[in-house]
Amino acid sequence: MKNTFYVTTPIYYVNDVPHIGHAYTTIAADSAARYHRLRGEKVFFLTGTDEHGQKIEKTAKAQGIEPKELANKVVENFKKLWKVLNISNDDFIRTTEERHYNTVTFLFKKIMENGDIYKGEYEDWYCIPDETFLTESQLIDGKCPECGRPVDKLKEESYFFRMSKYTEPLLNYIMENPDFIYPPSRRNEIINFVKQGLRDLSISRTSIRWGIPVPGDDKHVIYVWFDALTNYITAAGYPHDMEKFNTFWPAEHFIGKDILKFHAVYWPCFLLSAGLPLPKRVVAHGWWTVEGQKMSKSLGNAIDPFALAEKYGVDPFRYFLLREVPFGSDGDFSHDAMIKRINSDLANDLGNLVKRSITMVEKFLDKKYELPLNIGIHPSLASHCEETIKEYDNAMLDSSFSRALEQVWNFINILNKFIVGTEPWALHKNKRIEDLKLVMSNLMEGIRVTAILIYPFMPETANKIYSAIGIKEDIETHVKSNLESRSFGKISGKYEVEIIPDLFPRIEEKEKISPPISPKKQEEKFISIDDFAKVEIKIGLVLSAVRVANSDKLLKLTVDDGERQRTIVAGIAKYYSPEEIVGKKITFVANLKPARLMGIQSEGMILAASSENELSIIIPEKDIRTGSKVK
Numbered sequence: 001m002k003n004t005f006y007v008t009t010p011i012y013y014v015n016d017v018p019h020i021g022h023a024y025t026t027i028a029a030d031s032a033a034r035y036h037r038l039r040g041e042k043v044f045f046l047t048g049t050d051e052h053g054q055k056i057e058k059t060a061k062a063q064g065i066e067p068k069e070l071a072n073k074v075v076e077n078f079k080k081l082w083k084v085l086n087i088s089n090d091d092f093i094r095t096t097e098e099r100h101y102n103t104v105t106f107l108f109k110k111i112m113e114n115g116d117i118y119k120g121e122y123e124d125w126y127c128i129p130d131e132t133f134l135t136e137s138q139l140i141d142g143k144c145p146e147c148g149r150p151v152d153k154l155k156e157e158s159y160f161f162r163m164s165k166y167t168e169p170l171l172n173y174i175m176e177n178p179d180f181i182y183p184p185s186r187r188n189e190i191i192n193f194v195k196q197g198l199r200d201l202s203i204s205r206t207s208i209r210w211g212i213p214v215p216g217d218d219k220h221v222i223y224v225w226f227d228a229l230t231n232y233i234t235a236a237g238y239p240h241d242m243e244k245f246n247t248f249w250p251a252e253h254f255i256g257k258d259i260l261k262f263h264a265v266y267w268p269c270f271l272l273s274a275g276l277p278l279p280k281r282v283v284a285h286g287w288w289t290v291e292g293q294k295m296s297k298s299l300g301n302a303i304d305p306f307a308l309a310e311k312y313g314v315d316p317f318r319y320f321l322l323r324e325v326p327f328g329s330d331g332d333f334s335h336d337a338m339i340k341r342i343n344s345d346l347a348n349d350l351g352n353l354v355k356r357s358i359t360m361v362e363k364f365l366d367k368k369y370e371l372p373l374n375i376g377i378h379p380s381l382a383s384h385c386e387e388t389i390k391e392y393d394n395a396m397l398d399s400s401f402s403r404a405l406e407q408v409w410n411f412i413n414i415l416n417k418f419i420v421g422t423e424p425w426a427l428h429k430n431k432r433i434e435d436l437k438l439v440m441s442n443l444m445e446g447i448r449v450t451a452i453l454i455y456p457f458m459p460e461t462a463n464k465i466y467s468a469i470g471i472k473e474d475i476e477t478h479v480k481s482n483l484e485s486r487s488f489g490k491i492s493g494k495y496e497v498e499i500i501p502d503l504f505p506r507i508e509e510k511e512k513i514s515p516p517i518s519p520k521k522q523e524e525k526f527i528s529i530d531d532f533a534k535v536e537i538k539i540g541l542v543l544s545a546v547r548v549a550n551s552d553k554l555l556k557l558t559v560d561d562g563e564r565q566r567t568i569v570a571g572i573a574k575y576y577s578p579e580e581i582v583g584k585k586i587t588f589v590a591n592l593k594p595a596r597l598m599g600i601q602s603e604g605m606i607l608a609a610s611s612e613n614e615l616s617i618i619i620p621e622k623d624i625r626t627g628s629k630v631k
């Protein structure tokens with residue numbers, strides 16, 4: 001058995017700012033990586049960015065910059081976030097790096113040499129946002145079944161991967177390895193999908209330039225998913241550092257449920273063809289909604305992980321995500337739920353346990369205590385602790401993070417009850433010093449093991465606890481130097497506690513509930529239907545468009561409003577070129593007081609949705625008559 005652990009996150013697209021979904025996968029992978037390090041395993045933890053493909057090409061174009069420039073800008077947001085969230089990745093891969101280019105080219109050639117790539121012609125539907133090809137029968141109401149957005153028809157010469165050949169081998173592999181896909185419900189989905197028979201897969205494009213060229217035919221670039229999935233072996237050293245590769249590969253891939261097919265079907269087929277071992281496991285987590293709503297750019301409700309970490313603290317944020325819902329199920333983020341977790345689990349249960357225990361050692365024993373190996377082990381506490389560790393290990397190895405944390409919290413409650421049951425204050429009062437020492441040393445040992453168990457999830461807090469109970473080393477160094485110390489009562493020594501500020505200050509109710517709105521304010525908060533009716537919104541047809549001189553933001557549009565032509569100056573030049581907008585039916589406010597912008601009289605305002613570095617004009621879903629009213 002190899003004593004190594006290789007864990008990966010998806011590589012994130014660089015056309016988006018990081019949100020809670022990205023943070024979730026990465027925090028989960030980080031917790032797994034930290035856990036395996038504490039078990040003394042050699043860990044390789046990889047994350048990175050997916051920088052090629054049509055989606056990136058399009059976003060860059062809309063911003064008037066080169067794709068690489070966009071990637072260079074956005075990658076920094078991800079790197080910064082991982083730092084803030086205390087992510088301990090060992091490598092960060094960008095698909096535009098040379099090492100990756102080399103591996104993708106090598107793998108493509110190898111699969112070709114094995115006879116699994118041939119040239120043909122492709123015609124099918126394509127969903128650009130998902131970078132995914134779809135058959136007619138997969139479409140729902142003519143739209144992408146995954147994201148519901150419109151699809152484009154593509155016909156082009158293409159290289160194909162003989163995926164059909166791997167239907168049987170893949171199915172056999174999945175059946176023989178029940179743990180390969182997690183959770184089991186997703187595994188069944190994949191089994192049903194593969195059973196229908198796999199189609200050969202188009203793995204090159206001539207319609208895109210932004211990607212890695214097909215070796216020997218640079219009219220084609222390699223399909224972005226072939227390119228992206230290969231990152232997992234590039235970073236592991238394939239084929240340039242086979243020693244590293246053989247040490248770490250195969251990996252556990254942590255992903256969201258939406259990209260399971262790519263990881264549990266396409267990727268294993270590529271690997272089978274190349275004669276490489278398949279991933280150890282593909283772990284698909286669920287999706288987060290926000291305050292009960294689907295998170296989306298158009299709703300502008302994407303949760304900013306920087307802001308949450310700042311508001312609630314990094315460790316509470318990490319804890320919440322992995323505790324609130326079982327890994328694999330969907331979850332809802334709400335501020336209320338977050339505050340409840342902080343006040344109850346963190347401040348009340350854990351924070352109080354540490355604080356009152358340390359304070360008692362300070363007061364009753366002049367800060368000093370010894371670990372129980374010297375003093376005597378409390379048998380029931382020790383056996384509860386061992387039971388907890390056993391259940392916790394099972395859950396962690398199964399990626400059931402919330403179950404693991406539940407086990408820890410059961411133990412925290414046992415420790416809190418232990419204090420109530422043994423009444424150290426009474427032992428102190430009655431001068432039963434030896435009994436007091438026995439109780440306190442066992443309590444401190446329970447807290448020490450608790451710190452180790454929460455370390456993967458809340459590394460900073462865990463280390464604070466370690467130092468408060470007087471252990472000078474950080475947890476990783478300490479545990480790695482003596483793996484036995486993960487268990488109860490296995491270390492000895494004399495220690496001195498140190499009083500620390502509250503680990504988790506409670507969040508007060510008044511901060512939690514926004515003040516009740518007075519009836520008058522209530523009215524001010526809303527507008528009446530009459531107010532809304534004052535705004536005349538109409539559909540217009542853009543007849544012509546030109547850039548406004550000396551402005552990089554403005555386009556001057558001539559719009560047919562159904563009755564006459566009018567000029568509208570719109571701040572969309574960074575996102576739409578004049579050619580793109582001409583001929584489009586747009587939505588605009590028709591009765592806005594005319595205003596002069598850069599010397600041009602503008603008679604109305606175009607409606608558009610924007611978020612961070614994106615903007616989308618609002619267009620009618622059907623081809624409706626120009627001049628129609630919007631209400």
Ligand code: MSP
Pocket residue numbers: 009010011012013016020021022024025050228229230231255256257258259286287288289295
């Ligand atoms: N670039 C591809 C992955 C290639 S891996 C070889 C990609 N990138 S992504 O940036 O769009 O998404 C990355 C991850 O974020 C996915 O695992 C996806 O499931 C996850 N999430 C995106 N929105 C999410 C939620 N609302 N909730 C939870 N995770 C979600 O796909």
